[in-house]
Amino acid sequence: MATEKSPDALEKFETSSVNAATLELGISEPVNALQRFCNRLDAVCGVEARGIERIPEEIRERDMSYKDYIHMFTIWFSMNCTANQLTLGVLGPVSYGLGLTDSIL
Numbered sequence: 001m002a003t004e005k006s007p008d009a010l011e012k013f014e015t016s017s018v019n020a021a022t023l024e025l026g027i028s029e030p031v032n033a034l035q036r037f038c039n040r041l042d043a044v045c046g047v048e049a050r051g052i053e054r055i056p057e058e059i060r061e062r063d064m065s066y067k068d069y070i071h072m073f074t075i076w077f078s079m080n081c082t083a084n085q086l087t088l089g090v091l092g093p094v095s096y097g098l099g100l101t102d103s104i105l
Contacts, residue, residue, distance in 0.1 A: 092103030 089103065090096040093100070
């Protein structure tokens with residue numbers, strides 16, 4: 001026997017405290033103070049809560065700007081300026097007498 005839900009029950013469900021972003025992204029409501037603090041910190045710093053999943057074009061907030069490309073280049077450049085990479089880069093001119101062009105190639 002199928003039971004039909006009353007319109008009042010549907011109205012209560014639609015006006016519940018769960019927002020659309022929570023349902024759409026699958027984010028649960030915070031249960032403790034640490035999770036609430038992390039959510040607030042993410043909102044202030046602009047960190048995305050989606051993780052590594054790709055964001056579809058239709059729900060992206062803005063287009064890429066030149067500042068975003070500069071930020072990506074800075075991250076790439078800084079990870080290549082570590083001590084082991086610089087040591088390896090100096091190895092060519094010091095040990096083998098190579099010039100800058102030969103060391104880069």
